[in-house]
Amino acid sequence: MQTEIALIIEDDIRRYSIEGMLRSLDIQLTVQSITDIEDLSTFCNGQLIISDSSALGSVPGEIAEKLRIQNMHVLVLVDSAGVVEQAWVDHANGFLDWADLRPETLREAIVDVKAGRFHVSATLARRSLTAPDQAGDDNTSKRASMIALTAREHQVLRLIAEGLSNRQVARSLSISEHGVKRAVGIILAKLNCPNRTLAVVRAIESGLLVM
Numbered sequence: 001m002q003t004e005i006a007l008i009i010e011d012d013i014r015r016y017s018i019e020g021m022l023r024s025l026d027i028q029l030t031v032q033s034i035t036d037i038e039d040l041s042t043f044c045n046g047q048l049i050i051s052d053s054s055a056l057g058s059v060p061g062e063i064a065e066k067l068r069i070q071n072m073h074v075l076v077l078v079d080s081a082g083v084v085e086q087a088w089v090d091h092a093n094g095f096l097d098w099a100d101l102r103p104e105t106l107r108e109a110i111v112d113v114k115a116g117r118f119h120v121s122a123t124l125a126r127r128s129l130t131a132p133d134q135a136g137d138d139n140t141s142k143r144a145s146m147i148a149l150t151a152r153e154h155q156v157l158r159l160i161a162e163g164l165s166n167r168q169v170a171r172s173l174s175i176s177e178h179g180v181k182r183a184v185g186i187i188l189a190k191l192n193c194p195n196r197t198l199a200v201v202r203a204i205e206s207g208l209l210v211m
Helices: 010-023 037-042 061-067 085-091 105-114 120-129 137-143 151-161 166-173 176-193 197-204
Strands: 003-008 029-033 048-052 073-078 096-097
Touching: 003 010, 003 105, 010 029, 010 105, 048 105, 073 105, 096 105, 096 120, 151 166, 151 176, 151 197, 166 176, 176 197
Parallel strands: 003 029, 003 048, 048 073, 073 096
Antiparallel strands: none
8 A cells, every 4th residue: 555745844955855755665655745834735545744843833723723624744843942833742743863864764654653553662661761870879779860751651650550541541540542652652651661571570670560
């Protein structure tokens, strides 16, 4: 099945680089480059948007609604010092650091996002980690201090540890299922775990979660 990709990349050199990587992938793709976020009105159902954080800006309400209704996926390329508007953070399905960008990492991100999995590249996941504690602290507290979860991520982690589904977590926290899925994806990336069960086990072992 062919994947339709829309590129919104301001810098010409970066855009040409992405286009070249996409052509080298063993995935059936059609690629369209656009320069104005308003051109999203021409997008098709299920299309994948790849953009850098500097090109996105604020998301207009009607564009956000179109993303939701037409099930369009968004993969955001992030610079080390890049800042992504909160509205786009809420709608994005994955984040890939420019420092990690290679054909194989781009392919992995596209496959994850199209499959409905939240994608966070390795560099971005590591950026969420704090520096280790000073020598002399016990190993458990040291491991826990190396992983920085937000208050919301702690809430989600505790609820999935109690066996709640994404839908139940969403109801409990009064947030969308997409928001829960995004939080779970970030938690898995930060804990370097392939699934929820192992993430809970690792969180308990490291002292992040006390049951």
